[in-house]
Amino acid sequence: MNVHDKLSIIKKNTVEILTEEELKKLLEKEKNISAYYGIAPTGPVHLGYFIPLSKVFDFTKIGIKTKILIADIHAALDDLKSKWDELDIKAEYYQRCIQLVFPWERKLEFIRGSEYQLGKKYLLDVLKLSTYATVKRAMRAASEVTRMKNPKVSELIYPIMQALDEEYLNVDIQIGGIDQRHIMVFAREYLPKLGYKKRVEIMTPLVASLQGPETKMSASEPMSHIKVYDSEETIRMKIKKAYCPVGIIKDNPVIQICQFIIFPIKNTMKIEREEKHGGDIEFRSFDELKQAYVKKNIHPVDLKEAVISYLTEIFKNVRRYFERHKDILEILGDEYL
Helix, strand or coil, X not given: XXXXXXXXXXXXXXXXXXXXXXXXXXXXXCCCCEEEEEECCCCCCEHHHHHHHHHHHHHHHCCCEEXXXXXXHHHHHCCCCCCHHHHHHHHHXXXXXXXXXXXXXXXXXXXXXXXXXXXXXXXXXXXXXXXXXXXXXXXXXXXXXXXXXXXXXHHHHHHHHHHHHHHXXXXXXXXXXXXXXXXXXXXXXXXXXXXXXXXXXXXXXXXXXXXXXXXXXXXXXXXXXXXXXXXXHHHHHHHHHCCCCCCXXXXXXXXXXXXXXXXXXXXXXXXXXXXXXXXXXXXXXXXXXXXXHHCCCCXXXXXXXXXXXXXXXXXXXXXXXXHHCHHHHHHHCHHHC
């Protein structure tokens, strides 16, 4: 696969790349490119995690080795969203969800932050970087990611550690949601102060809440998201109630599920309809579906039925796993059930 084709796949479903020119040069010069996606094990694993994970899926298809960082220490640093004694079981839970939810073409490498972030050299670099970063700069970097209600010192350490992760994971690229932008810019600005190189930063969009605009997809709002192991009945109920206005693409979570989950995995999408409504129709790209929906050639009811069917099938492995291991979810608490 040539550089142009790889670049096209990488750019798909992204919001911003810092910088595209650096990425192109990297693809031209390097053969063994590596990347990482970091995820802090806090609340239940739901649809919102799929956008950056679908980009990881793209990377595995074009031969870019991608590491998954289970950022366990970060989960505690973020205002104790996960308590220190919960980190091991939550890390195991996150890893299992990620392993089972995509048909990965290559075996993923999982790394826990605690495996290297407690090392002497790493911690010394944390202290060194803290002597360069002002409180104001660290707060700005953390503002879109950590809770920041009554900012803890740990929340200012958070972006410093995430910046250093790029160096200690020995990668060329970091993948994350657009909410990570301030931290990614912070990393590009401050890593060279320690003699480390800037990395390419790839940002993906945030998925809309199932409840529509002006609401946020949140683990604390059950009707705003779908957990990757939700039952078929729950998936059906939530998609049926999801915001999906006729002909509207913007902030439409059902359309986004098609774009960021179904097409990256399946490449095509079939919508079954009664003959009186035009009969079955199959789309070979998201753009085809998008155009048909904007022209109101697809009704939301038919689209939702297709999405229910695809999500039920895509999630089947992780759903079956947690049906057999419900005890893990019970230990984690009611929010995870």
